[in-house]
Amino acid sequence: MLQPGKNAELAIERVECQRLTLADRAFVAIGDINADAAKAVATQLGEKSAVGVVCDVRVWLQQLNLFEAAIASSPKKQIDIVIANAGLGGANDSIMVEEDPDQIPSEPDLKVIDVNLRGTVYTTKLATHYFKRLRKQDPSSDGCLILKGSTAGYIDWPRSRQYPATKAAIRDLMKCMRHTSLEQGTRVNVVAPA
Numbered sequence: 001m002l003q004p005g006k007n008a009e010l011a012i013e014r015v016e017c018q019r020l021t022l023a024d025r026a027f028v029a030i031g032d033i034n035a036d037a038a039k040a041v042a043t044q045l046g047e048k049s050a051v052g053v054v055c056d057v058r059v060w061l062q063q064l065n066l067f068e069a070a071i072a073s074s075p076k077k078q079i080d081i082v083i084a085n086a087g088l089g090g091a092n093d094s095i096m097v098e099e100d101p102d103q104i105p106s107e108p109d110l111k112v113i114d115v116n117l118r119g120t121v122y123t124t125k126l127a128t129h130y131f132k133r134l135r136k137q138d139p140s141s142d143g144c145l146i147l148k149g150s151t152a153g154y155i156d157w158p159r160s161r162q163y164p165a166t167k168a169a170i171r172d173l174m175k176c177m178r179h180t181s182l183e184q185g186t187r188v189n190v191v192a193p194a
């Protein structure tokens with residue numbers, strides 16, 4: 001199950017979908033706030049290999065629906081791998097907007113935190129839940145959760161505030177989980193593109 005990226009047509013994630021469906025014969029459920037993009041990738045992969053579902057990762061019920069749709073559509077009726085990919089970039093951070101220091105400051109727009117962090121935390125809870133179900137059905141199973149970080153989560157990133165904060169938080173989320181998650185049937189790691 002995956003949330004796609006870069007125009008949902010050319011991204012690494014599309015290649016990842018292709019690898020999963022072709023080499024590993026996986027069924028992929030693709031969730032994105034852009035329904036057309038999710039469905040376009042699913043159509044390219046073929047209806048026997050993928051389904052596209054509209055999902056705003058900031059909304060719990062939409063993520064729950066995505067996971068349920070993944071189970072309902074997949075031939076094995078289970079989820080083995082979850083990739084939390086949806087993310088907003090750090091340009092024009094609303095915290096950094098230039099304002100007259102003599103005036104009342106405006107309330108910042110925190111959608112980068114909502115998408116990158118709230119969305120990833122929801123995905124993490126749901127992935128852990130469905131991996132536990134998988135482990136109950138098959139004690140030898142271990143679900144794989146891949147969180148999407150960034151080098152911005154490791155190094156100083158003076159151009160932005162919310163984006164590097166979310167990516168550092170995602171890295172810490174993985175670090176907190178990795179000590180105990182295996183007992184519950186979850187392998188977890190972060191991929192951090194440059």
Ligand SMILES: NC(=O)c1ccc[n+]([C@@H]2O[C@H](COP(=O)([O-])OP(=O)(O)OC[C@H]3O[C@@H](n4cnc5c(N)ncnc54)[C@H](O)[C@@H]3O)[C@@H](O)[C@H]2O)c1
Pocket residue numbers: 003004005006007008011031032033034037055056057058085086087088089115148149150151192193194
């Ligand atoms: N491209 C890079 O160089 C790079 C570098 C470091 C990290 N990353 C991370 O990789 C991931 C993908 O990056 P990308 O460059 O492909 O980004 P992108 O902007 O091309 O794709 C992001 C995807 O997230 C979707 N999305 C946005 N808001 C959403 C929401 N509320 N709910 C569901 N989907 C939503 C968009 O529709 C889009 O398909 C992100 O988490 C990003 O932070 C990318």
